[in-house]
Amino acid sequence: RNLKRQMACRSDIDRFNGPFLGVFESLIPSEEEKVKQKQLLTVLEKLVSKEWPDARLYLYGSCANSFGFSKSDIDVCLAIENGNIDKREVLLKLADMLQLDNLQNVQAIIHARVPIVKLMDPVTGISCDICVNNLLAVVNTKLLRDYAQIDVRLRQLAFIVKHWAKSRGVNVTYQGTLSSYAYVLMCIHFLQQRRPAILPCLQRMRTTCFATVDHVECSYFDQVEKLWNFGERNGESVARLVWAFFHYWAYCHDYANDVISVRMGGTLSKRAKDWTRRVGNDRHLICIEDPFEVSHDLGRVVDKYSIRVLREEFERAAEIMQNDPYPFVTLFELY
Ligand code: CTP
Ligand code: MG
Structure with a gap:
């Protein structure tokens, strides 16, 4: 894994952009x-x-x-x-x-x-x-919708990731894999980390939208029409982002120590959140902080068996994105 961390993206990646956009378009509701x-x-x-x-x-x-x-x-x-x-x-x-x-x-x-x-x-x-x-759920739905309006590549990437997860059987929470909601948060986090960034961190900007729901404060910057050119300085194609997304989850994410946090626009340590031990059924093997209910780890459904399934699927996807002649087909092969 450590060696693969350094792996450079295949040079022909951008020629798969059209086919990946085709996959995205075929899934959009009419x-x-x-x-x-x-x-x-x-x-x-x-x-x-x-x-x-x-x-x-x-x-x-x-x-x-x-x-x-x-x-x-x-x-x-x-x-x-x-x-x-x-x-x-x-x-x-x-x-x-x-x-x-x-x-x-x-x-x-x-x-x-x-x-x-x-x-x-x-x-x-x-x-x-x-x-x-x-x-x-109504408030976090609006947060996701607002992020989607900032840069169209979020919606494109998330559709491809969700389609991959459904095809590969890793979008089934009662079997210990992740919800669609968790996958979208992983995509937002990932685009917040690109350099230059493709998405900002709305919860660390000026508050323009405020609600207290079930004693949880939900506030963030929701005037996203002012951010439509935020990601412009980053010209990465969706195909390249799909490559980098799977590369990140296969070889770069620190599963032992890190929590991904859309709220903070980066990662936090498991230690800081006290998510280091198993408490009840929460094992914290992959940690995804809910943007509003911050004590909520969306990875809590993952157990010691399904974490292996998930990581093997991330590695399979990374491998396909790096080497396969038809990644836009092979990625979605039914398991
Ligand atoms: N939700 C949540 N906390 C979770 C899971 C889900 O608050 N742990 C809420 C979110 O508002 C999410 C909604 O429930 O948008 C639906 O969740 P999910 O079924 O995972 O996502 P969908 O976007 O409906 O995806 P799908 O297309 O697979 O139905
Ligand atoms: Mg649903």
């Missing part, structure tokens, strides 16, 4: 799909307002953070102001109403860490998960 999502949201809003007139519905996750693929499910958060509500009761009531309104496959999953109701809308064919008062 305008028509976006319209259908809004349509479903309107149906749900009408229904919800009958029972909870002051409640609001927010889209969050990939349908709202601009990292969603075509044909993906949508995530909705029902926000109810009243602090004394019982989330599970609300979800059971909601499930009843949805069923009466002819939505299909309605299912309340109330014992999960984040309780939800699942449903499928027969009119649009879209599936949807609804949670209650998960407002941190």
Whole structure:
């Protein structure tokens, strides 16, 4: 690994830029799909307002953070102001109403860490998960969307990384690999580290957007239209960035000591966060700090078996990006 750290990028990398952009474009949802999502949201809003007139519905996750693929499910958060509500009761009531309104496959999953109701809308064919008062997710969705507006290469890189992770089976949290949310944070972190930087650190800039959610302060600079030329001084192609991303996670990241932190725009030490020992189920084998819930390690799902799977996949990807004649095909081969 130490030798490979020094490895220079293949000289022909830029000729793969077109094909990688083609992969990205093939995954983007169509305008028509976006319209259908809004349509479903309107149906749900009408229904919800009958029972909870002051409640609001927010889209969050990939349908709202601009990292969603075509044909993906949508995530909705029902926000109810009243602090004394019982989330599970609300979800059971909601499930009843949805069923009466002819939505299909309605299912309340109330014992999960984040309780939800699942449903499928027969009119649009879209599936949807609804949670209650998960407002941190709504705020971190906006943060990701704001970062995506600064430099188009973030969205391109993250689509390619997510597509790789799904193809290789390393985007399954209950099997100990990482969430899509974690992969996008890894991409943001990576682009903050390029020299010249391709992304700034919004949480270390002047506060223009402020919220306190579940006792967590969420503040950052959100006037991203002022940053549209931020990454201009760095001319790296997406193909080169994909190469460097996998090279970083295969050979350069210090898994034993470092925590990646989008909030700080760099790395922190595990020691500083007291993430050095296993506590309960948190093993901290790959550490990704949540930008707002800073005690939250998004790598906590990774165990001593799946860390090997993950690192071998990073190495495989790095190897392909360095040597394969068709990296834009081989990278995504099903496992
Ligand atoms: N989320 C979170 N904390 C986590 C995992 C997820 O706050 N540990 C929130 C984030 O707001 C994220 C959303 O839940 O955007 C959905 O997470 P996930 O399913 O990982 O990402 P998606 O962007 O929906 O990706 P996919 O396209 O794979 O559905
Ligand atoms: Mg999702």
